Amino acid sequence: MHSQKHTIVSSPGKVLLAGGYLVLDRSYSGLVVATSSRFYSSVQPLPASSSAASISTPQGIISVRAGQFPSQSSTWIYSISIENDQLIIKQTNQDVVGKNKFIYITLFQTLALAYEKIATTTDKKGVDAGRELLNRITDDGQSAGLDLVVLADNDFYSQREQLSALSLPTKIDSLSSLQPFTPLPRPIPQTNKTGLGSSAALVTSLVASLLSHLDIVSLPSNPTEANSNESLQLVHSLAQFAHCLAQGKVGSGFDVSSAVFGTHIFKRFSPSILTPLMDGSLDSIHLSSPTLLPVLDPSKWDQKTTAFRLPKGLRLILADVDAGTDTPSFVGKVLAWRKNHPEVAQKLWDDLDKANMQLERLLTELVAREKDEDYEETVGWMGERHIEDHKENPTAVLLYEIRLTLFIIRDFQRRMSELSGVAIEPPEQTRLLDACSELEGVIGGGVPGAGGYDALFLLIIDTPSVTSRVDKLWSEWTEMSVCPLLARQSDGGLKVERLSDVKGLAEALGS
Ligand SMILES: Nc1ncnc2c1ncn2[C@@H]1O[C@H](COP(=O)(O)OP(=O)(O)O)[C@@H](O)[C@H]1O
Ligand SMILES: C[C@@](O)(CCOP(=O)(O)OP(=O)(O)O)CC(=O)O
Structure with missing residues (x-):
């Protein structure tokens, strides 16, 4: 047998x-x-x-x-x-x-x-x-x-x-x-x-x-x-x-x-x-x-x-971007620039790290709020609103601060792009991310990993209406072809x- x-x-x-x-x-x-x-x-x-x-x-x-x-x-x-x-x-x-x-x-x-x-x-x-x-x-x-x-x-x-x-x-x-x-x-x-x-x-x-x-x-x-x-x-x-x-x-x-x-x-x-x-x-x-x-x-x-985990009620949503541009290997170029400009790079690395760690802290603070009585209601309610317009309670304030931090991280990444000559957040991605970030219920986003033209992520309020707003914007976007992925975060x-x-x-x- x-x-x-x-x-x-x-x-x-x-x-x-x-x-x-x-x-x-x-x-x-x-x-x-x-x-x-x-x-x-x-x-x-x-x-x-x-x-x-x-x-x-x-x-x-x-x-x-x-x-x-x-x-x-x-x-x-x-x-x-x-x-x-x-x-x-x-x-x-x-x-x-x-x-x-x-x-x-x-x-x-x-x-x-x-x-x-x-x-x-x-x-x-x-x-x-x-x-x-x-x-x-x-x-x-x-x-x-x-x-x-x-x-x-x-x-x-x-x-x-x-x-x-x-x-x-x-x-x-x-x-x-x-x-x-x-x-x-x-x-x-x-x-x-x-x-x-x-x-x-x-x-x-x-x-x-x-x-x-x-x-x-x-x-x-x-x-x-x-x-x-x-x-x-x-x-x-x-x-x-x-x-x-x-x-x-x-x-x-x-x-x-x-x-x-x-x-x-x-x-x-x-x-x-x-x-x-x-x-x-x-x-x-x-x-x-x-x-x-x-x-x-x-x-x-x-x-x-x-x-570490993402707070309940938030969703990580991903897109595969096809800009018809080959993303060459960025790592060698960025590291060479860092080596040749040790002082500017050190400051940029430290500033970006501070923003990254701030993002981690804020997300963890939001996780700690999950047991608040009004947590679920506030998060759901924010799904229909512009995140920056509301600071009614600690949950809303945290969502706003997470949004600000995502923008700060992107600013530093664009600075890294400018200084090193590597398109980490290229202008086409900036335009798409900015447009997505304008939608109600979208907290913010960025280019994952090494960046470039290939992919993007958004942190959104996890309701069907926010997802469908994003889905619509992506499917109608003409500058680059944007195709969603089904994946969400998983611990x-x-x-x-x-x-x-x-x-x-x-x-x-x-x-
Ligand atoms: N489904 C698969 N079955 C077998 N090998 C695979 C499969 N998917 C990827 N690979 C292997 O991984 C390689 C791709 O690796 P890489 O270029 O580093 O891509 P990635 O960034 O997705 O890891 C392929 O050339 C192949 O050897
Ligand atoms: C630059 C990096 O820190 C991150 C790269 O992240 P990506 O998610 O872009 O990686 P690939 O799967 O190789 O495309 C290099 C690294 O950490 O190895």
Whole structure:
């Protein structure tokens, strides 16, 4: 009898509301909000009769399919075998589908860590621990290996073409009528992303689902334990490592951090932690003494995740903007300018940080007001009004101050744009954000993360009439094409899922 063990783990997308560029430096923090849109990784035994298994006769096969993309060009198959004292992982269909660096590196490093965990926590050592890992991959020889499917909520990729094929306008209601995990016509490199952080959510959910399926970690079922949970911490450090290696650089890691821990105040890890691992071999895993565990051990990591959430009654709403302009990599240019103008930059960084932290303080003060008797009523009432016109009670005053702070943050970001010559909030985005901020019930907004032309966020009062005002303005905007996303804020991070709880997942997996 084949075991029917099925592991599904999801990770949220991200929006860096405040702290772009600053969070690259450990002296500053940022506000990262996780989204309700998620990335799912499903792991099941690969039947011995499957076509992937018939390719060759190695000791194990791991097949990874990107479920919503054309399957001929989006299934990566890897053979796993032990030769002498090495575990060899080889893609068997590279000539047909090419490589997927994020998947290969994540698989490689996750198996390397799984091996090290087995070798250090069980009585199996060296090659025996490698065999134990292979046994876990093939369910003691009962299956050919593992069948992985990764699926992203529709929000991760632009749905403009899918909407237009159905003659639907680029509006929120149209998006909710698309089927979950809508099939996309072209391979991943030719598909437009929306900026929710597909690779970080992919890597994180892959790491967690594989480690959990192979019984290397036991993921918490209660998300409140998240920050102190040793298994999640290990998933975090491994996902950060794999993601950095696949990207070819050590970024701040806020995207992986929110994919694991959800919404929080983020302070990065010291990049030097990863230095000893960044040049390691990606050919084979030596079945000898551990090299990853000493570095990835959570006790060696110094990132800080402080609890934070958006107040009830407020909604984060996002748009994918298509200005026909390529946003080049901004980070190098901004950091070069900072280096060449240390004094002006220091003052600007400190002023912007003050405004970012003020935003965090005000939002947290509003959270504390949630239990006020008139909180809900005031927030709902403000949905029909211009936020700056009302200061009747402490809740209204806080909403007004949050609005002011969002404007101050944008002022500093435009100053950063002017000084560095990088279009962080380009004039087209200024015009759109200003127009949105004029609407009743819109508190304010900004450009998330690195900024540019690609995306924007608004903080609004969460009522259908405010959403529809924004939706209307976006759909009628002519200077740039603005397409809403369905996502809203969500506090939770990595989550173990039950197949029946995720709408459309069983159908998308073909189960
Ligand atoms: N659904 C998916 N299935 C498999 N790989 C994916 C998927 N989505 C994204 N990826 C991987 O992530 C890469 C995109 O990463 P990146 O350019 O950093 O975008 P992002 O900013 O969305 O993380 C793709 O080239 C691919 O390797
Ligand atoms: C500049 C940054 O601080 C923020 C970039 O945030 P984005 O959300 O723009 O990131 P991408 O997903 O890579 O497009 C760089 C960083 O923190 O790594």
